[in-house]
Amino acid sequence: MNSNAMGIPHFLAIPFPIQGHINPLLQFAQDLVPYGCRITFLSSDENLQKLKRARHGKAMDSDIKLVSLPDGVDPEDDRKDQATVISTTIKTMRAMLPNLIQDVNALDTHNKISCIIVTKNMGWALEVAHHLGIKGALFWPASATSLASFNSIQTLIHQGTIDSETGLPTKNLKIQLSSNLPLMEAAAMPWYCLDNAFFFLHMKEEMKNLNLAEKWLCNTTFDLEAGAFFTSPKLLPIGPLMAKEHNILFSLCEEDRTCLEWLDLQPTKSVIYVSFGSMVSLEPNQFNELALALDLLKRPFLWVVREDNGLQVKNACEFRGSQGKVVSWAPQKKVLSHPAIACFISHCGWNSTIEGVYNGVPFLCWPFCSDQLMNQTYICDVWKVGVGFDRDESGLISKEEIKKKVEQLLVDEEIKGRSTKLMEMVIKNKAQGDQNLHMFIDWAKD
Template identity: 45%
Template sequence: MSVPTVLVLPLPAQGHVNPMMIFSQRLAENGCNVIFVNTEFIHKKVLSSMGNQEGGGVNGESPIKLVSIPDGLGPDADRNNLWEVSDSLMKNMPAMLEKLIEDLRLKDGIIVSCVVADSAMAGALKIASKIGIKGVVFYPASAAMLALQCSIPKLIDDGIINSNGLPNTQKTFQLSASFPHMDTGSIWWAKGVDSVLGNVMFNNIVHAMQTLELTEWWLCNSTPDLEPQALSYVPKLLPIGPLLRRYDDNQGVTERSLGQFLEEDLSCINWLDQQPHTSVIYVAFGSLTHFDKKQFTEVALGLELTNRPFLWVVRQDSNCNPHEFKGNQGKIVKWASQQKVLSHPAIACFVSHCGWNSTIEGLSNGVPFLCWPCFGDQFFNKTYICDELKVGLGFDLDENELISREEIKVKVDKVLSDENIRSNAHVLKEKMLNNIKDGGRSRENLNKNYNTDQIIGQDGCCSNCASFTMPCSRTCQPNDDLVSKIG
């Protein structure tokens, strides 16, 4: 059997590139060559963060080859505006991708066996289907959010949202009797955006969901015990998480960091080595969150009030200067190796925006959360962390719609003194990591043959079926492993 070549296509955002790059590394370990496709703007960022070392190619030392395509925007466009970039890619990516696949074949002799597309780039599946290439969809957020998207017709029929995807009223609802409660604030495409942008996002989601039916393989960065209800609700979705860089008990995270947009400041690890165990507050709000001056000041002064050491990630594109606040108790970096940080014994808690990658990384390291969601799916993730998993606390806004310095101190003290939260976090860590050990469910989904009972949901429908709602009417046969399937 020839070595399969997989083309991986993420949305050009840090939270999408990260898990798909780790997934690509796992594919490489399982004998695949990988063509990892970024937009030209993101491709340059990734290479710069690696010290301009691309790391070989399909026919070189590395089985992962980094390539780029244009984003379709003009030279003066704001490429930090993800919505503008996404809209352009929706229109222009299919033709560019088809040309890339053809160029790889004609110029380099590379035959693409399979396309793995980010769900937000699902238009790539149409191209794959058109030219006879197998397709796989990767969903980078929680399984619960995909379940929500799959339920759009039901949400409209039940009067929860209108035909434009916007909530009709403020209410709580369930997708099924066993599903965690949601409220209309969990409808991420309508959260914190104006009606015009919300409608554009909604239409893109509807189009993407229709396109997903072109493939039977749906993958996500989750685990069966983390989201059992959501994975049962969407039985075609196979969990392969937690997607983490390789970890060694003696050396910590050992796998090379690929796919970062900014260079990681490793000086913070040496600084953490000097701090007592479970003493440091780690503060990071991801790659997109911005605070105004008032809220930024409250964060800084709140950390100072705790009288505890803190490690704070403040990106270089922040319009605020944190160094006037840090004093002697904290360290501030522009970007950190988050998995290395979270696995460090000095970390006591994680003040997080609750993006899904950060959620997975925090849960996999048994770190209690202080949840500060800012937009999109982060609000549901916060509710799930605090109310379902019980491994964190949220912040409350004051009369000025700010999270005050006093509130920060109160919640830090509270989460660090709550033994139940810490115990729950440790138990969940073991469950998460068991999924990627030998014999673990997620590892089996990716690496080994798996049989019917491993992929059947609670409703009796397995991932071989095209239907979301009806149980299997036939006896499903065991599937081949993923690498064999795509090859």
């Protein structure tokens, strides 16, 4: 008998090939396993090798099978150039996906792929699934509000609020996506500060494919972004995913776990944690200002400076002195849950945001692009669990500004109190996230 008919879904998970999409989707895949689900996880050839190296030969869960296809990105291309990666991935993988599905199904004819789950920028795979008669779902690696904003593009164009070719605001105004959502600066829209011409037009088309998905899964909770869930019946909060313990950890980067031992030696709520995620790099002048600020603060700090930042790694190690520790990558969930952490200087990517909120850590917001400005709006203006930095006339965040804001935050008992209350609310929401996960699996069984 076909196991699909017995009610065991087989999911094909397809993330956009960057860490901020791969990690949460892998984590979600592991959450599905205890319910008897089968998962085939499709990665790019390059990222599959990175995953294997980072795992040091440790076995993957037998119910998660890793497969790969080339993404078409040339070795000399910059993989941080999302426009290039998006274009080549669509061009290369799309043509090869039907044959891969056929091959996977041939290996186990009793457990054929029954649902395809994609992240942002991989909506083309939902179109393939639609043509093959396979169910489709979206796993959104950012906030539900950012998804609601992308889904509002056509409405905003029709209203004359944004330009149809660039996504730039036609007037100097704030945008409210619905009456239940906060009023936000136009610049906080997630397409605003990237390569507008490419990314905005891409997302305008991408939403047509993403709307082929019957379910939109978000690693968030209803109470965190209640207004977003009134914008579409497809939206389903299934978070916080980090509340679930995993025996198997996933990362494209090798984690330096010596920082956990170092944290054990630090006083409670004393350490400033600094990380800008897997994509962002500071300009040299700004990097130096941050380094000088950490030195001026005379407090213990843990600073993530990725190896791909070259000279900055050397400079950061020279600045750390006796009070700091610099690592190329950190096990962030464990870091943020450590009692020594006092605050989080963050780029406000959604994974970092939800992890910080879940652990009750106050934020110092340093957003760069995409949905990060929107997340800062929530952190500072809606939840009020963090503060932002002001830039000088040259666009620099000075060492004095960094020092001042960190010192202000560390003595702000109201922000600390709100951070704790928000953490308690999110933990309480976990039951609803689990219930929605059950609903999703039942839908995939039918």
